[in-house]
Amino acid sequence: MLTKSLVSSGSMLLSPLCIPYGYASSPGLPFNNSLCFKGRKDQRNIVCACVAPPPNIGSDGFSATKFTDSYKPEELSRIGEPEDDCDVLIECRNVYKSFGEKHILRGVNFKIRHGEAVGIIGPSGTGKSTILKIIAGLLAPDGGEVYIRGKKRDGLISDEEMSGLRIGLVFQSAALFDSLTVRENVGFLLYENSSMSEEQIEDLVTETLAAVGLKGVEDRLPSELSGGMKKRVALARSIIFDTTKETIEPEVLLYDEPTAGLDPIASTVVEDLIRSVHIKGEDALGKPGKIASYVVVTHQHSTVRRAVDRLLFLHEGKVVWQGMTHEFMTSTNPIVQQFASGSLDGPIKY
Numbered sequence: 001m002l003t004k005s006l007v008s009s010g011s012m013l014l015s016p017l018c019i020p021y022g023y024a025s026s027p028g029l030p031f032n033n034s035l036c037f038k039g040r041k042d043q044r045n046i047v048c049a050c051v052a053p054p055p056n057i058g059s060d061g062f063s064a065t066k067f068t069d070s071y072k073p074e075e076l077s078r079i080g081e082p083e084d085d086c087d088v089l090i091e092c093r094n095v096y097k098s099f100g101e102k103h104i105l106r107g108v109n110f111k112i113r114h115g116e117a118v119g120i121i122g123p124s125g126t127g128k129s130t131i132l133k134i135i136a137g138l139l140a141p142d143g144g145e146v147y148i149r150g151k152k153r154d155g156l157i158s159d160e161e162m163s164g165l166r167i168g169l170v171f172q173s174a175a176l177f178d179s180l181t182v183r184e185n186v187g188f189l190l191y192e193n194s195s196m197s198e199e200q201i202e203d204l205v206t207e208t209l210a211a212v213g214l215k216g217v218e219d220r221l222p223s224e225l226s227g228g229m230k231k232r233v234a235l236a237r238s239i240i241f242d243t244t245k246e247t248i249e250p251e252v253l254l255y256d257e258p259t260a261g262l263d264p265i266a267s268t269v270v271e272d273l274i275r276s277v278h279i280k281g282e283d284a285l286g287k288p289g290k291i292a293s294y295v296v297v298t299h300q301h302s303t304v305r306r307a308v309d310r311l312l313f314l315h316e317g318k319v320v321w322q323g324m325t326h327e328f329m330t331s332t333n334p335i336v337q338q339f340a341s342g343s344l345d346g347p348i349k350y
C-alpha cells in the first residue's frame with residue numbers, strides 16, 4: 001500500500017514521493033526490502049516551493065553561536081545568538097518528546113544556520129536521533145515548535161507542504177533497498193518524481209556516484225558492497241537532485257552516526273565526503289558541494305574533529321552546551337569536562 005508523503009528513500013531525501021504506508025512512522029525501516037522498483041510509471045508532483053538563498057551569509061559562510069561556560073541550560077539558547085535570524089534554516093524551540101513514561105526531550109532549543117556544519121553529541125539514549133527525526137518531520141514533538149526557514153511546521157512532514165528547504169536524513173544503516181541496484185537506489189527519487197529521461201538520470205547517477213568516489217558500481221546490488229561503500233551510496237542518494245528544475249532549494253542533510261561500524265580509514269573517507277558535499281567543500285570531481293548545512297549525530301571523536309565546526313551537547317533532554325568544536329575540549333563546564341574526559345560514548349558521572 002502506498003501513501004503520498006514528503007518523505008523519501010533510505011538515505012531519505014525529504015521531498016515528496018510515494019512511499020510504502022507506515023514509512024514515516026518507522027524511519028528505521030524505511031522500505032520493505034522486497035519492494036519492486038517502480039520505474040517511471042507513477043510520477044508525483046513536487047510540491048516544494050522555491051525560496052532564494054539567504055542574503056546575509058558571513059565571510060566564513062556561517063555565524064556560530066558561542067556561549068559562556070556557566071551551566072544554565074535553560075538559558076543557553078538565548079545567550080550570544082546573533083540578532084539577525086534570516087540565515088536560520090531550522091530552529092527547534094522548546095521541543096519536548098516522550099515515549100510513554102520516558103521523557104526524552106525536555107525543552108530543546110537550537111538553530112541551524114545556512115552554511116553550518118553542526119554536530120550533536122551526548123550520552124547514549126539522550127535523544128540525539130530523536131531530534132534528527134523531529135527535524136526531518138518523521139516524529140512530531142509533544143511540545144514546542146520546529147521552524148523551517150521561519151515557517152512553523154505543523155504535524156509531520158507527510159501532512160503538509162514543505163517549502164523552501166529540502167531536508168535529507170542519512171540513516172546509520174545506509175538503508176538501501178536490497179532488491180534495487182545501486183543505480184536504482186541512487187536515482188530512486190528522480191525515477192519516481194522528476195520529468196528527467198532515463199538517460200539523464202543514468203548520467204546523473206554516474207556523476208553523483210563519482211562525486212562520492214564510486215565508479216563502476218551502478219549495476220551492483222547493496223549486498224555486493226562493503227559497509228563504507230553502502231554509506232557512500234546512501235550519501236549519493238541524498239545529494240542527487242533534479243537538475244532540470246529551474247530553482248533548487250537549499251538542502252540540509254542530517255546524518256545519524258554516519259561512521260558507526262566503520263574502521264578508522266573508512267570513517268575518515270566518509271567524514272571527508274560529508275565535508276566535500278557541503279557548500280564549503282569540493283567533491284571528488286573538484287566541484288563545489290551543494291549541501292547548504294548539515295547536522296551530524298555522532299559518538300566518534302574523529303567525526304567531531306574532521307566533519308563538524310560547531311557542537312550541540314545534549315544531556316538529559318536539553319542542549320546544555322553549544323559552541324565551536326575546539327572550544328568543547330577546553331570548556332570549563334563541569335558536565336562537558338566529564339563527558340570529554342572519557343570517550344564521547346562515556347557515561348557521565350556526577
Ligand SMILES: Nc1ncnc2c1ncn2[C@@H]1O[C@H](COP(=O)(O)OP(=O)(O)OP(=O)(O)O)[C@@H](O)[C@H]1O
Nearest residue numbers: 099102104122123124125126127128129130131297
Ligand atoms: N519510537 C520509539 N518508541 C519508544 N522509545 C523510543 C523510540 N525512539 C526512541 N526511543 C527511546 O528514546 C530514547 C532516546 O533514543 P535516541 O535513539 O534518540 O537516543 P540517542 O541519543 O540517539 O542514543 P544513541 O546514542 O545510543 O544512539 C531511548 O531510550 C530510546 O529507547
